[in-house]
Amino acid sequence: MGRVTTEALALRRTPFGETSQIAEFLTRSHGRLSVILKGVHRPRARKGGGVDLLDHSMLTWFSRRNSRAMPQLVERRVLSHHPKLRANVELLQIGEFLVELLRTLTPEDQPVPRVFDLAVATLQALEAGPPSQALGPIVLAAQGGILRLGGFEPVLDRCVVCERRPEAHRMLRCDPGRGGIVCAGCREGRDDSFLLSTTAAEGLRRLARTDPRELEGVALPAELENSMRRASERLLVQVLERQLRCRVPLRERVA
């Protein structure tokens, strides 16, 4: 690799010795990557101090070609420390949820510019201090977009099996195990499917294609948002094959 400079978000950090740190970043050009930051906790460290979770920075590291040794930090310039997000419990929890998604659903050592940009856009949307009713749509856009860009998007606009498109204003059955909507004709006896309205399915699909920064003024009807959040959580658990540690912290909205 030699010397590489790219934007990065910090996903994990571990102390290493007395004055150093190992940090895992989501980098724009190399996916997830662990870098050793030597001496960053020394009082006069010049490399920008210790890394904090979700710090957005311009990172330069060095790694010897054909070496299995961990890349070493050369320089780090913090672009954003997200001060507003860090002054609000809900926003901090959404940040941790985002970290868990990125840790789980992004590859190592592959360029992921679109996922990276979506993650940064999500943080910017949260940092802008949106009204509380916009938080649900922002979280759904981030989660849906990360799944979509990672190739894990559920099929929500047609039957997974026969590809028939549903009529508008209907209740559909969504089966996470089969990857999305299954029509009545294609269902096989008992399954783990749940009811989902065409409006909610279409809403999830559209949010997965929306920049979270454009959602500041969006408010969904409470009942619709709750059903979209329940559905997206079940679809995510299916992809991750486990429950999330960081539950989406938003309370059920009351109509």
Place this chain on the structure above:
Amino acid sequence: MAVPPALARLVDALKRLPGVGTRTAERLAFHLLRAPHDETHELAEALLALQDAVVACSTCHNLAESDPCSLCSDPDREHARLLVVEQPRDVTAFEEAGWKGLYHVLLGHVSPLEGVEAKDLTLSALVDRVSGGSVSEVIVATNPDYEGDATALHIVRALDGQPVQVSRIARGVASGSAIEYSNSAMLSDALAGRVNLEGGGR
């Protein structure tokens, strides 16, 4: 060369300590092998005595030799002021800095990513202490990082409505350091936490 089993056992045990890798563990093991008998004996006894002699203070949750600990039972300290810290080693740091009030040790920080929730800390014990009525000021001294921020906000929420003044320690440029060596996070914190200068301006 085959390593004698006793040496391999020590290396394995040392490697389980935080921040100790194979090479450090081997270096420590070889040092102990060559050390005077008294020195290794003292270390072994100290390790064995550790878990018997150390208790958690049921008031402040700091590690101590007695319960209540020597700090909580010291009549000369300011009992109405509590400094809330994450770890026992933070108590040591603030003792060296000359803090004269009492402490409350949370035994961790809120981090769902590490599987630690607010209920896993000694937060409800803090609320009980405060609602007892003898505390007038709570100063939150959690680390100036993501988890420390989250923990501080949980403390503020938990103490909402209690008749105490709650504040958080200032953060920013380290004393004895210089602006040019401070990173941008430190500088933005320092700007946000600026204090008025008496007699200056209007």
